[in-house]
Amino acid sequence: MPPQPKHQEDSAEDVIMAVDDEVTAKAKNDKSPEVPLVRLDLKNITYAPITRSATSTSNKNAESSRTTILSNITTSISPYQLSAWMGASGSGKTSLLSVAANLYDDPNDITSGEMIINDDAGIVPKRLVGVVWQDDLLLSNLTVEETIYFSARLKTGCHVPDEQVRQNVQNVMEELGLLHVRNSLIGSSTSGQRGISGGERKRVAVASELVVRPSLLLLDEPTSGLDATTAWSLIVTLRDLARQGGLAIAVVIHQPRTEIFNMFDHLLLLNHGHMVYDGPPKQLRNYLESIPSVTPLPPETGIADWLMDTIKADDDATRDDNGNDDTISTLASHWCQHQKVLTQNDNSHQQQQQQQSTVTFDASSKLSITGDRPRLSRRLSTLKELQKSPKYVSPFRMQLRLLTQRTVKQMRGERLTRTTVLLTFAYTFFSALFWWRLPDNTAYVFQRNSLLFFMLIAQSNGIVTSSISVFQRERTLLRRERSKKLYGVLPFFIAKTLSDMTNNVLLPCLYGAISYYACGFRPAFEHFAKFVLVFYLTMSAAQSMGLFLSVLIPSMSIALILAPPITLFFMIMGGFYIPLQNMNPAVRWLSWLSFAQYGYSAMLVNEFGGRDIPCAHEVGDDQVSVSIGETGQCPLPGDEVLASLGVEGVSTSYWFGVLVLLLLQIAFRVASYGVLRRTNK
Ligand SMILES: Nc1ncnc2c1ncn2[C@@H]1O[C@H](COP(=O)(O)OP(=O)(O)OP(=O)(O)O)[C@@H](O)[C@H]1O
Numbered sequence: 098m099p100p101q102p103k104h105q106e107d108s109a110e111d112v113i114m115a116v117d118d119e120v121t122a123k124a125k126n127d128k129s130p131e132v133p134l135v136r137l138d139l140k141n142i143t144y145a146p147i148t149r150s151a152t153s154t155s156n157k158n159a160e161s162s163r164t165t166i167l168s169n170i171t172t173s174i175s176p177y178q179l180s181a182w183m184g185a186s187g188s189g190k191t192s193l194l195s196v197a198a199n200l201y202d203d204p205n206d207i208t209s210g211e212m213i214i215n216d217d218a219g220i221v222p223k224r225l226v227g228v229v230w231q232d233d234l235l236l237s238n239l240t241v242e243e244t245i246y247f248s249a250r251l252k253t254g255c256h257v258p259d260e261q262v263r264q265n266v267q268n269v270m271e272e273l274g275l276l277h278v279r280n281s282l283i284g285s286s287t288s289g290q291r292g293i294s295g296g297e298r299k300r301v302a303v304a305s306e307l308v309v310r311p312s313l314l315l316l317d318e319p320t321s322g323l324d325a326t327t328a329w330s331l332i333v334t335l336r337d338l339a340r341q342g343g344l345a346i347a348v349v350i351h352q353p354r355t356e357i358f359n360m361f362d363h364l365l366l367l368n369h370g371h372m373v374y375d376g377p378p379k380q381l382r383n384y385l386e387s388i389p390s391v392t393p394l395p396p397e398t399g400i401a402d403w404l405m406d407t408i409k410a411d412d413d414a415t416r417d418d419n420g421n422d423d424t425i426s427t428l429a430s431h432w433c434q435h436q437k438v439l440t441q442n443d444n445s446h447q448q449q450q451q452q453q454s455t456v457t458f459d460a461s462s463k464l465s466i467t468g469d470r471p472r473l474s475r476r477l478s479t480l481k482e483l484q485k486s487p488k489y490v491s492p493f494r495m496q497l498r499l500l501t502q503r504t505v506k507q508m509r510g511e512r513l514t515r516t517t518v519l520l521t522f523a524y525t526f527f528s529a530l531f532w533w534r535l536p537d538n539t540a541y542v543f544q545r546n547s548l549l550f551f552m553l554i555a556q557s558n559g560i561v562t563s564s565i566s567v568f569q570r571e572r573t574l575l576r577r578e579r580s581k582k583l584y585g586v587l588p589f590f591i592a593k594t595l596s597d598m599t600n601n602v603l604l605p606c607l608y609g610a611i612s613y614y615a616c617g618f619r620p621a622f623e624h625f626a627k628f629v630l631v632f633y634l635t636m637s638a639a640q641s642m643g644l645f646l647s648v649l650i651p652s653m654s655i656a657l658i659l660a661p662p663i664t665l666f667f668m669i670m671g672g673f674y675i676p677l678q679n680m681n682p683a684v685r686w687l688s689w690l691s692f693a694q695y696g697y698s699a700m701l702v703n704e705f706g707g708r709d710i711p712c713a714h715e716v717g718d719d720q721v722s723v724s725i726g727e728t729g730q731c732p733l734p735g736d737e738v739l740a741s742l743g744v745e746g747v748s749t750s751y752w753f754g755v756l757v758l759l760l761l762q763i764a765f766r767v768a769s770y771g772v773l774r775r776t777n778k
Pocket residue numbers: 146147148149164166184185186187188189190191192193
């Protein structure tokens with residue numbers, strides 16, 4: 098007999114769930130706040146995105162070249178249940194996951210079908226969904242605890258006190274066996290920085306989602322790379338969370354061991370984007386063995402292994418008979434027939450239920466309900482109620498604070514890597530080696546001048562390139578977290594700008610400061626401070642230009658190829674190689690956009706402006722002829738030097754250069770923000 102509502106006058110959304118004794122007992126002890134129950138029904142979903150090459154052609158062509166990845170998928174993810182999605186590689190499991198989580202690129206990619214949330218057509222509010230992808234994007238310089246904490250805090254409203262959030266972090270680390278590595282850095286295999294193991298990474302990714310108890314949790318191959326025991330204990334944890342907390346959980350899984358397979362409440366089997374089975378795992382064997390072409394489960398063979406062999410054999414048979422992959426396989430067409438029967442049965446069942454004024458979960462969950470088990474009554478909210486919430490969980494100020502703290506922590510390891518320290522040391526060594534203690538007289542004006550430009554060139558290229566590579570990593574994380582509505586582009590951007598102002602440019606400035614005294618520029622502190630200021634601003638303008646390039650050019654390899662010639666172009670526009678007055682007027686105007694021009698001019702003004710340069714022969718250093726300052730005057734007025742280098746008019750003002758450098762980087766940053774807002778969705 099189907100379960101009855103407690104009171105006859107209960108609304109139609111009231112749901113009675115039955116769970117087993119053990120789970121009920123655990124649920125009573127569970128102090129975590131109740132999650133809103135979410136049931137997601139996918140009805141006849143066909144997902145056909147436009148392939149990347151097609152988007153470059155006309156819309157008409159693009160439409161006709163959509164690739165159908167999922168055909169007519171009908172399944173449910175129900176509260177209190179752990180569902181598994183299985184299928185061979187490329188069968189469409191990950192695609193289905195992005196459809197269910199509402200994280201696909203374009204709504205038009207769903208060419209037919211509908212999604213139902215708690216009986217209302219619509220999509221799940223993102224704040225209720227947690228997704229763990231195959232490729233986690235954890236920040237390498239954060240510890241395990243910091244990673245989970247930042248994720249928790251960004252997903253928790255500011256009304257929840259910090260102690261509570263930290264307690265939740267502690268609990269989830271305990272649940273997932275991460276306490277022993279709580280202070281270990283995540284690390285990164287690509288940068289050779291050793292960190293936690295692959296299995297621990299996976300658990301950190303799961304913990305970062307679980308910590309806020311999402312109503313709907315979707316995990317893409319959470320057990321891949323885990324040893325058998327760890328995989329088993331992770332699935333046990335997920336099953337317990339579903340049963341105790343009412344979470345609706347679906348995991349994409351390849352070939353689980355039988356003990357794991359038996360833990361699933363619901364199974365969806367896909368093959369080449371078609372459904373092959375959807376229902377209770379316990380009935381799978383009977384169902385498959387009822388198909389004449391299927392070899393029965395051999396003794397001593399795990400059910401998941403047999404399942405994958407059966408799909409493979411079905412694939413081979415389809416290809417043999419028809420010579421192409423597009424033809425629907427025997428298993429898929431058998432399921433179509435079966436589904437028709439199920440739908441008819443379900444319709445008549447629903448009619449029966451309406452007469453009795455009761456509501457149940459989907460067909461599969463009914464199988465777990467037994468009349469004499471204890472019951473938990475939880476209300477299934479309407480979609481409208483679920484949607485009632487601000488766009489972002491945490492307010493702007495909190496997003497900004499958390500993102501700034503997180504970026505600072507991430508940058509602490511990148512600022513002082515062995516490579517950056519070595520590079521700075523090498524450049525300082527070169528500068529000192531070739532320009533050590535330059536005499537201050539007319540014979541060395543040209544060398545002073547070339548050293549100033551070398552300093553700019555040496556550091557700018559590196560800074561533009563590192564700005565591009567750092568942002569390309571951040572971009573993917575931003576896209577993923579933004580699509581989950583964790584924060585907006587503005588707080589991310591401000592946090593990044595604040596971090597950029599102190600990171601990446603610090604070592605180059607240290608290089609500039611040491612070289613300044615080592616090479617013997619004007620000794621007064623005022624000139625040293627002015628040099629450091631303008632050097633800093635030039636470097637940060639170069640960094641902002643690098644950011645703009647990487648925002649504009651989504652492909653990192655292309656951006657990295659284009660960056661050096663673009664930087665060099667602006668360097669030439671700086672006026673060292675060709676004095677600006679000798680430049681072709683058609684391109685000369687571009688020097689107004691060159692950060693190098695303003696930085697170089699201000700440095701020249703700081704070094705030569707407002708003073709006379711002593712004569713070489715008067716100080717006994719006359720082996721080099723005066724090559725700058727056409728009048729041959731001696732002592733040489735510094736303003737002559739500036740004029741001969743093309744520094745004229747407003748450019749002779751140091752503060753003009755400083756102001757334009759400031760404005761230039763603001764312009765690059767604002768433009769980057771605008772482009773990012775429009776494109777990085
Ligand atoms: N945007 C897209 N455009 C074109 N083809 C796509 C797109 N996304 C996925 N595919 C293709 O759809 C098929 C299913 O991909 P999907 O990643 O969903 O499979 P999967 O079952 O998760 O595979 P795996 O187990 O190997 O991760 C693959 O052949 C893939 O190349």
